[in-house]
Amino acid sequence: MQIPDLWLVQKAKNGDTAAFGALLTRHSRRVYNLLLRLTGSSALAEDLTQETFLTAYQRLSDWRGVGQLSTWLCGIAVKHHLAARRKARFTETLDAHEELAAGLSSDPLARYTQHEAKQALDMAISALPTHYREVFVLVRVQELRYREVAELLEIPLGTVQSRLAQASVLLQRALSHSIEELPQKGTKRHVL
Incomplete structure (x- = not known):
């Protein structure tokens, strides 16, 4: 306990x-x-x-x-x-990425795909303008409530909501290209 x-x-x-x-x-x-x-x-x-x-x-x-x-x-x-x-x-x-979770699949393609997706997400988050990144990390990663974030950053609640929405749009754009390049499970690969 x-x-x-x-x-x-x-x-x-x-x-x-x-x-x-x-x-x-x-x-x-x-x-x-x-x-x-x-x-x-x-x-x-x-x-x-x-x-x-x-x-x-x-x-x-x-x-x-x-x-x-x-x-x-x-x-x-x-x-x-x-x-x-x-x-x-x-x-x-x-300059640093968190270690991959210990429970990853033993499938090398799945491990590679998960690692690449995590790197792409970390890079996309770090590339966000600071005021969007702060709100995104506090709400989506740290799971704080909007009101808590507004108090911490000393901004209106509506600003938290609009910055989060804009951060999500920017991340979606940045990641759409990266995700298309990742190998998909079940994709046939030719081995020489």
Whole structure:
């Protein structure tokens, strides 16, 4: 049985560094993945993840147990990302891809197709204009609610919806060419 976040936060507030370490272990991957998708840079995502957890440690008393701790942490991460972007401290390059899921098919063609599709999607997401990419990643990848995204990015709810729609259109266009080039299962191949 997993120890609840609220209990760990209470222990960490009282100086228990092991409890905060457990929170860090539990939530750092999600925060890092969010920041990696937002920045397109693994080095910057690592730096911002560290800043996020440093801020979270300093402001643990701000989280009152309402909502999920992971959402609160992602909010801090987005604010660090926005501050870094305003200061022009990050680049728009994508230099790392997440590892393929362990449960991939043993079929080499299926593995190749899945890998190529994932790379095409990652590249298409990283190529989106920043304001579309932020909304897309927060809503579709991190699965935050529109209202949460509006609050995090400090934009109107309607802007979240329109940016998400535009991001989807741009991704669909970018991926339509890539998907047509992928080998289809059941396609006959001639072997020499």
